[in-house]
Amino acid sequence: MITLDYADRRPIYEQVIEKMKDLILLGVLETDSQLPSVRELAMDLSINPNTVQRAYAELERQGVIYCVKGRGNFVAGTDGLKDKQKEELKPQLSELVKKAQKADMTEEEFITLVKQFYSEQ
Amino acid sequence: MIEAKNVSKSFSDILAVDNVSVTIREGSVFGMIGTNGAGKSTFLRMAAGVFRPDSGTITLDDMPVYENPAAKQEFFYISDDQYFFANTTPKELMRYYSVVYPKFDKERMKKMLAQFNLDEKRKVATFSKGMKKQLSVICGICANTKYLFCDETFDGLDPVMRQAVKSIFAQEIAERGLTPVIASHNLRELEDICDHVGLLHRGGVLLSRDLEDMKVNIHKVQCAFKADSNIEEVLQNVDVVKKEIRGSLYTITARGNADDIRNQIQTANPIFMELLPLSLEEIFISETEVAGYDIKKLIF
Numbered sequence: 001m002i003t004l005d006y007a008d009r010r011p012i013y014e015q016v017i018e019k020m021k022d023l024i025l026l027g028v029l030e031t032d033s034q035l036p037s038v039r040e041l042a043m044d045l046s047i048n049p050n051t052v053q054r055a056y057a058e059l060e061r062q063g064v065i066y067c068v069k070g071r072g073n074f075v076a077g078t079d080g081l082k083d084k085q086k087e088e089l090k091p092q093l094s095e096l097v098k099k100a101q102k103a104d105m106t107e108e109e110f111i112t113l114v115k116q117f118y119s120e121q
Numbered sequence: 122m123i124e125a126k127n128v129s130k131s132f133s134d135i136l137a138v139d140n141v142s143v144t145i146r147e148g149s150v151f152g153m154i155g156t157n158g159a160g161k162s163t164f165l166r167m168a169a170g171v172f173r174p175d176s177g178t179i180t181l182d183d184m185p186v187y188e189n190p191a192a193k194q195e196f197f198y199i200s201d202d203q204y205f206f207a208n209t210t211p212k213e214l215m216r217y218y219s220v221v222y223p224k225f226d227k228e229r230m231k232k233m234l235a236q237f238n239l240d241e242k243r244k245v246a247t248f249s250k251g252m253k254k255q256l257s258v259i260c261g262i263c264a265n266t267k268y269l270f271c272d273e274t275f276d277g278l279d280p281v282m283r284q285a286v287k288s289i290f291a292q293e294i295a296e297r298g299l300t301p302v303i304a305s306h307n308l309r310e311l312e313d314i315c316d317h318v319g320l321l322h323r324g325g326v327l328l329s330r331d332l333e334d335m336k337v338n339i340h341k342v343q344c345a346f347k348a349d350s351n352i353e354e355v356l357q358n359v360d361v362v363k364k365e366i367r368g369s370l371y372t373i374t375a376r377g378n379a380d381d382i383r384n385q386i387q388t389a390n391p392i393f394m395e396l397l398p399l400s401l402e403e404i405f406i407s408e409t410e411v412a413g414y415d416i417k418k419l420i421f
Contacts, residue, residue: 009398011336012313039295046287048150048314049295054333 001036004045012047016055021064024075025085035065035073122147123168123268123302128177129324130163137163139324140177145302145317147267150294152311152332153304154405155321156414161304162201164321165272168302169198181268194222196268197261201276203253205245211256212241215263224265233259251277258286262293269301275310287314308401320405322412336398339407340382342373344394355389362407374399374407 002019004012023029035041038056042049056073059065062084066076100110123145130138138160145151155161166172167179170186170193178185184192205214211234219225234241237255245253254277261269275283291314293299305311311318312332319329328335339362346352346369356364356373359382363374369392375382383396399407 006309009400011333011398013333039292042291042295043288046284046291046313048316049291050149050316 001041001044004047013051013055013058016041016045016052017058020055020059021081021085024064024078025081027078029075031075031077033075034071035075037072123179123181125164125168125179126177128164128167128174128179130160130167130172130175136324138167138174141321141324141326142177143319143326143329145300147300148294148298149300149316150290150314151300151302152315152318153302153321154306154308154311154318154401155304156323156409158323159321160324161321162272165198165270165302165304169193169196169270171198195266196270197222197264197266198270199254199257199261199272199274201272201274203257205253207246209245210242211239211245214245214256214260215241218260218264222264222266226263226265230259230263233263251279251282254278255282258289262289265297267298267300269299271301271303271305273305274303275305275307283310290314308405312401318401320408322409322414327408327412332401335404336401337379339374339376339399339404340379341397341399341403342371342375342382342386342394343397344371344373344386344391345369346371346389346391350389350391352386352389352391355385359385362411374403 002016002023004015008015020029020035029035035056036044038049038052042052045052056065056067060067060073063076063080065073067073097110123143125141125143128138128141129136141160141164153161153164163172167174168181168186170189173187180186181192181195186192206217209217211230215225215227215230219227231241237259239248239252239256239259245256248256254274258271258274261271275286278286287310290299290301294301301314303311303315315332317330318332318335320327348369352371359373360376361373362376365372373386379396379398383394386394
């Protein structure tokens with residue numbers, strides 16, 4: 001379902017959180033659909049079930065998924081997730097602007113490119 | 122819960138384990154890492170009741186382990202240096218273990234032997250090193266014990282087997298709360314599966330902590346500064362473990378929260394800055410280096 005990047009330095013549970021969020025944002029996991037059980041995912045990835053549990057707990061805390069006792073974990077709506085994603089993009093965008101400035105790219109050039117990418121998508 | 126309190130063990134004048142205290146909780150995966158000759162195997166052998174500690178106590182669920190069959194039924198020990206009876210076959214091994222371990226699952230063992238393509242009638246002595254390891258792991262899983270001690274178990278296994286064994290461990294942990302205790306050098310491997318890591322060096326425990334906490338608390342920063350920056354002053358406020366300077370490029374290993382470190386260094390106006398979490402391997406190197414185990418000393 002998801003693949004871990006072993007070269008990634010971040011803790012595995014962070015990777016699981018991020019990949020799950022990506023799947024939800026992309027619509028692969030639809031609202032109210034069931035996530036794989038902790039045991040299934042742990043076996044699938046050959047990682048510790050406690051790590052998966054931790055990732056799910058964090059996703060639940062962030063309101064991305066909800067837990068039904070005895071039945072498993074389900075995807076909550078994507079609205080909150082999208083807002084959060086927008087917030088997270090801000091520092092990344094600011095990094096990008098910094099890099100552009102170092103390369104002497106003007107604001108107009110940057111914005112033109114952004115507009116071009118938006119129309120292409 | 123396995124509890125070791127101030128355990129020491131020496132062989133004639135060699136002090137192998139020096140005043141070690143560790144707690145291994147149930148339902149977590151405990152990884153034991155250490156420099157060569159740090160006392161990992163000796164510690165495991167004491168936990169398994171093969172050796173009696175010279176001083177201190179080791180208890181398993183509040184029972185002493187040494188010469189105590191009741192405690193020994195609760196764990197399975199996969200030694201790095203495996204011993205099988207002469208002329209034995211997996212089938213006989215199964216019969217032997219089902220006498221020792223009351224909860225031994227023979228049906229499961231038969232099924233697993235078939236899955237792993239190990240012939241139950243072939244003599245173990247004719248098995249390759251890796252196949253013997255596989256056999257031990259299968260026995261360990263089928264013994265249905267609460268604890269499983271693995272001494273360098275993953276080392277003799279090929280990548281496919283390692284993935285498979287980790288998957289099986291994951292299943293056992295989730296289904297019946299198996300508590301594996303894994304001693305290894307392969308830190309990459311431990312990183313995937315362990316919750317808690319104990320780092321041994323020269324017979325003592327350097328640190329014993331949850332893996333995630335460990336990773337959250339130490340970071341590597343690569344940054345560059347202009348010549349007139351006040352970086353040295355700023356670094357006074359950061360808990361620096363290690364610092365390397367090449368021209369204007371700094372590589373700093375520091376303890377503490379990622380945001381705190383970032384904010385501190387930001388005040389010195391770096392030209393660029395990148396903050397990376399450390400891999401377990403790097404944590405191992407930096408922690409043992411502080412304790413005087415320096416790679417540079419080994420090279421020169």
